[in-house]
Amino acid sequence: KAGVTQTPRYLIKTRGQQVTLSCSPISGHRSVSWYQQTPGQGLQFLFEYFSETQRNKGNFPGRFSGRQFSNSRSEMNVSTLELGDSALYLCASSIMSGYSYEQYFGPGTRLTVT
């Protein structure tokens, strides 16, 4: 099975612009979660989508949004970019295994805001 894919892998944007990142989950996985990873804050949960509905949400401002399509692919959007949004954005697709979910991560999109 193909793993989780994320596009693009690298992105450079200017303050004030907006950006859209894409994630294709593992085939058969219906849940997609997004995380922001920075050296100072570690992994911070952004949101989770399941069957096109946002099921969980982290503590990020409204500039961060996402959506999921009927084929489970997901996008996240960041509007009015700030320097502090520079980070590695990780997508994880999930499936129930036994009594728990397991999350499988993509390689991430490295966003640099200048």
Place this chain on the structure above:
Amino acid sequence: GDSVTQMEGPVTLSEEAFLTINCTYTATGYPSLFWYVQYPGEGLQLLLKATKADDKGSNKGFEATYRKETTSFHLEKGSVQVSDSAVYFCALSVLTGNQFYFGTGTSLTVIP
């Protein structure tokens, strides 16, 4: 709330040394516990997991035991290799959903 605390790094070991990375958790319910590994320039990979008390997860020579009495899930390996150099994350998820909580990560460098 639910959270994970893991030992701060960085950790530097010589090849064939014994590895322990400590992880403790706080959870309101009965969580599942995980160790993930991140190699440079890559996403996180699931290393092992345990879903109930006294379960032992193991993979690639790494193991961790779910200790409910001490709320711990320490990662161990008997003999590390240079290829084990990476950042290791402890995580938990609550049984009622797909919300994961990650520790801050522990960087491991193994020198020949």
